[in-house]
Amino acid sequence: MFQGKKILLAITGSIAAYKSILIVRLLVKAGAEVRVVLTPSAKDFVTPLTLSTLSKNPVVSELFNEQAWSNHVMLGRWADVMLVAPLSCNTLAKMAAGQCDNMVLATYLSATCPVVVAPAMDEDMWHHPTTRENLAKLESFGNKVIPVDKGELASGLNGDGRMAEPEAILQYLQDHLFQTRDLEGKIALVTAGPTYEPLDPVRFIGNHSSGKMGIAIAEELARRGAQVELVLGPSSYHTQAKGIHIQRVQTAEEMYQACTGIWPTASLAVMSAAVADYSPTTKAKEKIKKTEESFTLELTRTKDILGSLGKEKQNGQLLVGFALETTNEKDYAQQKLKKKNADIIVLNSLNDEGAGFGYDTNKITIFEKDGNEIPFNRKPKQEVARDIVDRIVNMLYA
Incomplete structure (x- = not known):
């Protein structure tokens, strides 16, 4: 710079x-x-x-x-x-x-x-x-x-x-003073936040994702000149940065539909949302009452958004996924990179202090499809976003 x-x-x-x-x-x-x-x-x-x-x-x-x-x-x-x-x-x-x-x-x-x-x-x-x-x-x-x-x-x-x-x-x-707009003219798809899978009109299955990391990435991409399509789950955080169009969703299915609709015209996608892997098979129309000592819930797998985009990826498109792991972090990240046909996997581990859901900091390792493995120290999420976008730009113009 x-x-x-x-x-x-x-x-x-x-x-x-x-x-x-x-x-x-x-x-x-x-x-x-x-x-x-x-x-x-x-x-x-x-x-x-x-x-x-x-x-x-x-x-x-x-x-x-x-x-x-x-x-x-x-x-x-x-x-x-x-x-x-x-x-x-x-x-x-x-x-x-x-x-x-x-x-x-x-x-x-x-x-x-x-x-x-x-x-x-x-x-x-x-x-x-x-x-x-x-x-x-x-x-x-x-x-x-x-x-x-x-x-x-x-x-x-x-x-x-x-x-x-x-x-x-x-x-x-x-x-x-010196910000380069090296993504001018590019459309970037970003997902952020959790998804909520409803059990009934009151309860849902969700996770602790705040959406901070994905929003920071969306803002950094916009600073670099990209037109950002941010598909944001039910997060209390938002952004008013110029160059970002926000589409609010609740469920994994809604996020899937939004992403598959945007992806054909996008130059790159960063899938940082914590999408639920499973959703209740049926949703009760009324609040489920506490009548029994035990309750059995049947779940169905949600659609694989990252994998679906990887299958539809065209020449010139770049796909970035996230992996949040607790064990065998490196192996799982490398497997995900290949299985999903991604170009980059960003790994963060719940075993690292100050990393994961809800923190203002994160500690990541970037795995790239050409074999590069790039570890970073713990940093504020805005700085982590810059590191990720730097690698995206480097790969786009390699």
Whole structure:
């Protein structure tokens, strides 16, 4: 995502400057060309030697020295984006007032590229009316402000004002400035949530799926430019993201009918819903009364949605399935990949902490039809969705 991008990182005097070292490292690792400019006070927290070593470029901190004049105008024109991280309360005030007494401010006032700031300050400073006014000014100038985190602060207090973590800052840049729309023109079918199989007008057979993972995948596909057809089971979660059309269903049969109707025109499908394998053979018209000590329920297998789409898959279509297992996870995932004629199986195990139904995180392993097995660490489901869509894009354009 950052390959070939030119990032100008401006560091100001804040204890959060230590995080900027990791920002440089992550950007360079992602393929960006990074140059760093410091305020004089920033050098009390990070050294130019460290930053020049990591960025592989000289670090600029003075408007001029005995040897040369630093061309702040060219720096501001060179960059694809200027990132001020951390942005101290002092530099914020100077930027809002248009002051120009150091290299960072001179470069900011000369920049023709987008400017993104990541504030860092103590809670009382963050909530002060002057700070709010200065931030509003910066945004009115067209600058983007990355939200602060809440947590332990340098003062020892716990509250708002922590600079966003380096990974979150990179994700912000990606989402707001460098997002590629590599799925433009593609129709993506996504299923999410559980299905409810009714016993009577009151009771049903269901599962604990929340639909969070499937919704996150649908949103990521839409961000990449796809027109998403989201077939959503009875989940309390929803999305208002642009590019997503939601079709609500309740039962496995309704989900089957919706998916088989969409699949012929779709470029790809991600079957992340937890579809019931069995449904009551008969549905009582009235509520079943508790009259006997025991109750026997006859079940019938539901239609295999993933398998049905696999049988109808055409050249150029890509099919992704999910496997939630408790034992022999790898074997079952590989068997499912072949049996269902899928291109990708995403495995998650209930044995992994923070994975499975209801969590905001997930831990997955991706199995691909060419034999690739790619494990991932536990991550928020939005990041897991990006990992899955990255593999989809890679396979579509291989």
